[in-house]
Amino acid sequence: MSEDQPSLQRNVFGEPIELCSDAPLTGWFRDGCCNTDENDRGMHTVCAKVSDEFLNWLKEDGNDLITPHPEFGFPGLKAGDSWCVCAGSYARAIEAGVACKIYLSRTHIGTLQLIPIEKLKPFALDLS
DSSP, X not given: OOTTGXXXXXXXXXXXXXXXXXXXXXXXXXXXXXXXXXXXXTOEEEEEEOOHHHHHHHHHTTOOOSSOBGGGTBOOOOTTOEEEEEHHHHHHHHHHTOOOEEOGXXXXXXXXXXXXXXHHGGGBSSOO
């Protein structure tokens, strides 16, 4: 992947992907977007507006996004933060009944390989 390729990546609607969060700075590339490439084994492609329930469930599932890790520049997340979460984790959260709200315009099209759009839509903050 070339350095400029992330700007060409698409959301679940096939449109250019929108910024998920720059405070805290998220994304596989730490570019604020849920861009991905073949090295992103976790598929950090779902732009989630995290809730306490989701964060606590995720921690129990083995991915602690609450605890700060300043050595990696990670402030820890709190309810209301937006973050690019792993598509597989989000799929499990849907099944567990703890999925938080998401932004489809900020979620990478690759997510649809794991989660059908029909399962994502009920959690979308950006559908009218």
